[in-house]
Amino acid sequence: MTTAQGTAPATTADSITLRARLSRMTRRGRGAQEDGGDRGIVSEHERGRGGVRASMGAIHVFLFAGLVVAGLGPLLWLAKAAVTPTQDTLTQPFALWPNGIDWANLEQAWNDIHIDQYFLNTIWVAAGSWFFQLLIATTAGYALSILRPKYAPVLNALVLATLFIPAVVLLVPLYLTILHPPLIDTSLLNTYWAVWLPAAANAFNILLVKRFFDGLPREVFEAARTDGAGPFRVFWSIVLPMSKPILGVVSVFAVIAAWKDFLWPLLVLPDPAVQPLSVRLPAVQSQTELDVFLAALAISTLIPVALFLVFQRLFLRGAGLGGAVKG
Amino acid sequence: MIERDAAAEALPRHPGPSKPSAAARRRRRTPVTWVRRGGLWNLAFLAPMLVVFGVFSWGPIAQAVVMSFQKTNLITPPVWVGLDNFARVLSDPNLGTAVLNTLYFAGLALVFGFPLPILMAVLMSEVRRGKGLYSALAYLPVVVPPVVAVLLWKVFYNASPDGVFNTVLGWVGIPPQPWLQSSVTAMPSLVIEATWAAAGGSIIIYLAALIAVPPELYDAAEVDGAGIWRKIWHVTLPQLRGILFIMLILQVIGTAQVFLEPYLFTGGGPNNSTLTVLLLIYRYAFQNSLGGDYGEATALSLMLAVFLGLLSWLYFKLTDRWSTN
Numbered sequence: 013m014t015t016a017q018g019t020a021p022a023t024t025a026d027s028i029t030l031r032a033r034l035s036r037m038t039r040r041g042r043g044a045q046e047d048g049g050d051r052g053i054v055s056e057h058e059r060g061r062g063g064v065r066a067s068m069g070a071i072h073v074f075l076f077a078g079l080v081v082a083g084l085g086p087l088l089w090l091a092k093a094a095v096t097p098t099q100d101t102l103t104q105p106f107a108l109w110p111n112g113i114d115w116a117n118l119e120q121a122w123n124d125i126h127i128d129q130y131f132l133n134t135i136w137v138a139a140g141s142w143f144f145q146l147l148i149a150t151t152a153g154y155a156l157s158i159l160r161p162k163y164a165p166v167l168n169a170l171v172l173a174t175l176f177i178p179a180v181v182l183l184v185p186l187y188l189t190i191l192h193p194p195l196i197d198t199s200l201l202n203t204y205w206a207v208w209l210p211a212a213a214n215a216f217n218i219l220l221v222k223r224f225f226d227g228l229p230r231e232v233f234e235a236a237r238t239d240g241a242g243p244f245r246v247f248w249s250i251v252l253p254m255s256k257p258i259l260g261v262v263s264v265f266a267v268i269a270a271w272k273d274f275l276w277p278l279l280v281l282p283d284p285a286v287q288p289l290s291v292r293l294p295a296v297q298s299q300t301e302l303d304v305f306l307a308a309l310a311i312s313t314l315i316p317v318a319l320f321l322v323f324q325r326l327f328l329r330g331a332g333l334g335g336a337v338k339g
Numbered sequence: 340m341i342e343r344d345a346a347a348e349a350l351p352r353h354p355g356p357s358k359p360s361a362a363a364r365r366r367r368r369t370p371v372t373w374v375r376r377g378g379l380w381n382l383a384f385l386a387p388m389l390v391v392f393g394v395f396s397w398g399p400i401a402q403a404v405v406m407s408f409q410k411t412n413l414i415t416p417p418v419w420v421g422l423d424n425f426a427r428v429l430s431d432p433n434l435g436t437a438v439l440n441t442l443y444f445a446g447l448a449l450v451f452g453f454p455l456p457i458l459m460a461v462l463m464s465e466v467r468r469g470k471g472l473y474s475a476l477a478y479l480p481v482v483v484p485p486v487v488a489v490l491l492w493k494v495f496y497n498a499s500p501d502g503v504f505n506t507v508l509g510w511v512g513i514p515p516q517p518w519l520q521s522s523v524t525a526m527p528s529l530v531i532e533a534t535w536a537a538a539g540g541s542i543i544i545y546l547a548a549l550i551a552v553p554p555e556l557y558d559a560a561e562v563d564g565a566g567i568w569r570k571i572w573h574v575t576l577p578q579l580r581g582i583l584f585i586m587l588i589l590q591v592i593g594t595a596q597v598f599l600e601p602y603l604f605t606g607g608g609p610n611n612s613t614l615t616v617l618l619l620i621y622r623y624a625f626q627n628s629l630g631g632d633y634g635e636a637t638a639l640s641l642m643l644a645v646f647l648g649l650l651s652w653l654y655f656k657l658t659d660r661w662s663t664n
Contacts, residue, residue: 053570053571064567071462106503159380167388176651178648188411242380272484274486
């Protein structure tokens with residue numbers, strides 16, 4: 013894990029054609045492999061010196077303690093408070109169950125706040141956003157990068173231009189579009205289309221996928237075409253299977269963004285029956301007893317944290333890659 | 340496809356307006372040649388993007404510009420009012436408050452939130468064993484859904500002496516703080532939570548950038564007799580310059596649009612001390628008892644967008660330059 017975390021973006025980047033952007037990382041990754049030595053700021057020689065060793069040891073102890081308190085502390089407290097009666101949480105927030113454990117909180121949160129239903133809604137929002145983002149990014153990326161009609165540069169520029177427009181500009185007109193969509197006569201309010209489709213209009217995804225496709229070897233497509241493969245077959249059987257790394261990155265970004273979104277679903281999903289957790293939790297706060305509410309928060313945190321712990325490397329690589337892509 | 344186009348281009352041009360030859364006719368783009376060259380396939384692959392971007396991105400952006408010059412309330416037909424919306428926004432006494440608060444938030448977030456992840460990443464990069472554990476711990480707050488994080492911190496910020504943070508302060512002899520209840524401490528409280536929630540992501544990005552620093556540079560610096568601090572100052576930080584600047588711009592773009600924290604923590608209070616620009620836009624459009632003032636809301640969002648657009652243009656120019664280097 014130690015070095016894997018560090019070099020993961022570099023070595024996997026070899027298969028990814030973000031290579032230009034990642035070249036500096038790869039250089040380091042390869043260099044480290046060739047030399048067999050991996051060094052940072054502090055040299056072996058300096059590590060040997062007593063004073064340096066002692067102060068680095070002290071720094072690491074503080075660093076570790078700080079990370080445990082800041083990273084894990086709030087979650088542990090939440091886990092404790094989830095099964096603690098309200099009065100104990102309010103009067104002795106750090107006492108470990110002075111008046112016993114209240115397991116019923118969890119059950120109440122699950123049944124009375126209907127966490128299960130809102131959780132399903134959240135998954136539904138995320139799954140649809142993921143699907144439509146991938147659909148748009150791959151088809152558009154394929155058309156703009158590989159089919160490349162004469163007018164492709166114009167479209168490409170129009171897509172890129174939206175990157176410069178901050179989301180806030182879209183807020184009101186997009187809301188009005190959802191209320192009165194063109195051509196169809198019904199409002200999209202309270203339907204998941206209202207979340208999925210605007211999420212799919214993501215220029216950053218298209219940029220990422222198009223750049224990746226740009227780097228794929230053209231000869232393969234030419235060979236397939238001579239063998240009689242049509243544009244769809246090239247797309248489905250050749251381009252997509254070659255693009256798993258970038259599809260993974262776009263997927264992670266899409267799911268995380270959908271999971272975190274608050275303002276947009278709040279606006280277009282006013283009906284509680286279809287709201288995701290992020291919108292529902294603040295709404296139920298005032299009518300819920302604190303201990304049950306904290307139990308609800310704990311349950312809503314449990315799943316993303318569990319997913320993170322299982323797919324840790326994917327998450328961290330995605331986050332690091334995000335930086336590499338941004339950088 | 341491209342080759343075929345090139346071949347068509349290379350065909351000899353026939354001078355004079357005499358009868359068009361077969362080659363010239365083929366060069367003319369008739370619908371049949373267009374279809375044969377895969378024009379329909381191109382459109383089929385572009386269609387999803389064209390529909391989604393047309394309806395949910397390009398259309399609304401154009402509409403935003405139109406709406407900022409109109410009075411729209413969805414009930415009566417829109418009326419052109421010229422620069423009226425802009426004038427009303429600019430004369431709104433809340434605008435100054437919102438702009439100053441947003442700048443205050445962005446400034447505090449820079450002071451608290453910008454150097455901390457750099458420092459953490461530099462220290463973490465020197466950890467030999469269990470680096471993965473350190474990264475995981477640092478990233479954990481990012482995984483917590485932002486809404487859950489804010490609601491949890493709202494409990495932490497309980498202003499009673501028995502509140503979570505006030506208890507901790509009590510251990511070291513500091514009197515209880517009002518946190519979200521006072522217009523002085525509310526904004527810093529928001530920033531502390533926002534920093535906690537975002538630092539992990541930045542740390543991971545900096546760690547990836549630190550790995551990319553060529554080790555030869557450190558070797559060379561040591562040959563020149565540089566100690567640890569000089570290596571950090573003269574090698575590490577200059578090598579991170581690019582990513583530092585990008586993260587700075589991204590942070591400013593992000594904090595200028597802060598909404599979640601003020602909306603959920605304080606609703607803009609107390610005394611409008613946490614009213615941000617985005618919250619003001621939201622109020623104009625969606626929390627107006629007289630019905631949404633969509634014109635005013637879009638006018639303000641356009642003004643904010645021009646400012647942010649300049650920043651993201653700068654960001655794009657820089658990343659483009661660095662990526663081609």
